[in-house]
Amino acid sequence: MEIHKRLKKIRLTVGLTQSDMADRIGTKKSAYSHYETGIRPLPESVAATICRIFYINEEWLLEGKGEMINSEAESVGADILLKRIYSLAQDLSKYPKSLPSVIHHMEFLKFIVETKGSI
Secondary structure (H helix, E strand, C coil), X not given: CCHHHHHHHHHHHHCCCHHHHHHHHCCCHHXXXXXXXCCCCCCXXXXXXXHHHHCECHHHHHHCCCXXXXXXXXXXXXXXHHHHHHHHHHCCCCCHHHHHHHHHXXXXXXXXXXXXXXX
């Protein structure tokens, strides 16, 4: 599988639109679309950001080797994620800008459960 197809697989697995993915990784939607369709090569800095945010094995993303989810994701316990989600959710009334962080943690928890079967 080519890198742009692996990139699309990540996005679809976490349930994001191209626009949402671009926002999450700090790039323009048009640039992200070009990465995902293979029109432009994926910069290493963007690949590193994607791997860090979504706990993706960088070797898998860049070369197609190994598992999609990196080993660090397996060490992130559900209890830690749920506590973080709860803490962030309590702040929503005071700090509505924390909603994207809550959503990210929830998406990640769902992603890990769906990919690994459990945490």
